[in-house]
Amino acid sequence: MAYGFDTLQIHAGARPDPATGARQTPIYQTTAYVFRDAEHAAALFNLQEVGYIYSRLTNPTVAVLQERVATLEGGAGAVCCSSGHAAQIMALFPLMGPGLNVVVSTRLYGGSITQFSQTIKRFGWEARFVDIDDLDAVEAAIDDNTRAVFCESIANPGGHIADLDALAKLADKVGLPLIVDNTSATPYLCRPIEHGATLVVHSMTKFLTGNGTVTGGVVVDSGKFDWSASGKFPSLSEPEPAYHGLKFHETFGPLAFTFHGIAIGLRDLGMTLNPQAAHYTLMGIETLSLRMERHCENAMKVAQWLENDDRIESVTYAGLPSSPYHDRVQRICPRGAGGLFTVALKGGYDACVKLVDSLDLFSHVANLGDTRSLIIHSASTTHRQLSEEQQIAAGASPNVVRISIGIENAEDIIADLDQGLARAAG
Structure with a gap:
């Protein structure tokens, strides 16, 4: 059955706790999880089985939040992290490398402008700022080293609304993902994936939580981008040495970006969302x-x-x-x-x-x-x-x-x- 938004914001991803019957999602305040046996542990670490290993990677409370936000956005999967700024780095991390660039809207939150114009230089990445309404300027800024186009659906601070359909059409033409920060709109007002976005990021600190109590971020993957088509995204299309040559896109298909975000992004960057923050955000999303x-x-x-x-x-x-x-x-x-x-x-x-x-x-x-x-x-x-x-x-x-x-x-x-x-x- 296809449920409406108001129903999904309460129920998506959540089930009564199997151990206690608790109706509200419990806060699983634990760092680690007991393996059934050595074979089970090996399967988890090889990404052959989905489950819980260590709370830097996965946590049952956070998992409910990931499924809920992904459902509300119409995405295939999501990865939660510690803040909106963390989500932006998490979104770019599998795509970028030294000498590569991202084309970015000039109409961004000031902290995002600083992150893109200054901090990412330390990774050897470049941000090219353009007026996102000028499609010719956006296209002119794209070259062989461009790996994404980034904008906000409703811009902070001015409330400017981006023409996501036109931007997605352009990004698709040049074979690049469109990343949309949907913080100010939330999936209730705007679902960027329906307009052609590849990835959606949020500072969950804002409207999703809605009560000013915790920070959090999330990256939602549409599951619709072909990461293997151009050879430009080797982190997703080529063998991963840390997992015995596993190819994320070949192995996980529409969930390739999500699995990479957990198995590589959270593993190595450690931008983990704590379960109590996830709990507050889940309660906020209910309204x-x-x-x-x-x-x-x-x-x-x-x-x-x-x-x-x-x-x-x-x-x-x-x-x-x-x-x-x-x-x-x-x-x-x-x-x-x-x-x-x-x-x-x-x-x-x-x-x-x-x-x-x-x-x-x-x-x-x-x-x-x-x-x-x-x-x-x-x-x-x-x-x-x-x-x-x-x-x-x-x-x-x-x-x-x-x-x-x-x-x-x-x-x-x-x-x-x-x-x-x-x-x-x-």
Whole structure:
């Protein structure tokens, strides 16, 4: 039977605990698992049998979360890890090598821009930043050493919606995977795999968990990419010395990337998600659809109010008819444009700082996707490391604040912004 999203967000991957009958997924707080015998142990280590060895690799609580997110995204499998940043490295790790590059959207979270522009250089990898809306520029940036195209479905901080269908068509034409960060949208608003994405990554810290308690990341594999077609992805298509010459794509087919992420990625990078964090995230996902509906409903009300306020220069919310990305909402995010957007203040940088310091209901934090309404001045915080040119390209200009609309009463959110803007103007 094909269940609906609301049912799957509660039940996918979970069964009553066979040992105790516990209905909620238990926290399996253990580092290691007893093998039945020596033959069983050997089969597990040879990847001839699926099971639990050591919690750096696999854990029953984490396994439920992996299956649930993969199901909600429409993927073949998923690998959970310790944060969204870890998920991005995990996604690139089987694809990249020294001298290779990834073509990346300029409209990314500031920390992602820093990770791609600075940190990955230490691996000998290169990121080529382009305006993801300019398909000619994307194609021009691709060469024989390119191994992926990377974007966000709903960009952080500006709420820009990427044309995933067009990007997937281009990536497919040149034989490359499209990797989509779906953190801001969640699979309730957008399912990138249905638009042609190969891999989907999340910072589960944000909307998936939804309560600001734990960090976590996940990589979801569509299972649809032919890793053996071009010879460009030897980690997946060629013999793996650590497993006696096993070829991941030949052996595991649609689950090749997922098995590689566990057997190589988690084994050697060690970016493990702990079971308690997985438990909190599972509980958060149970109410994902309910929360996202309210996030979107509130965001529309607040964005409309801000757009009509004389103290505001502009609002970037894609749900507004005035947004240049409004036409993509129904096609890419048919259930709503999310709860994240930016607001440009006529008073510039100083007014932004004063507004952040003047709000009572909003929390001034470096996070998004919480049940609470959150605000931050990106240019002085999350995007501080970037040049002003990079800040503008990323949608984090000095006169802009990023707002993550929570699920409180919309009237209370608006009232707090009203009094905060009054103080900022004063």
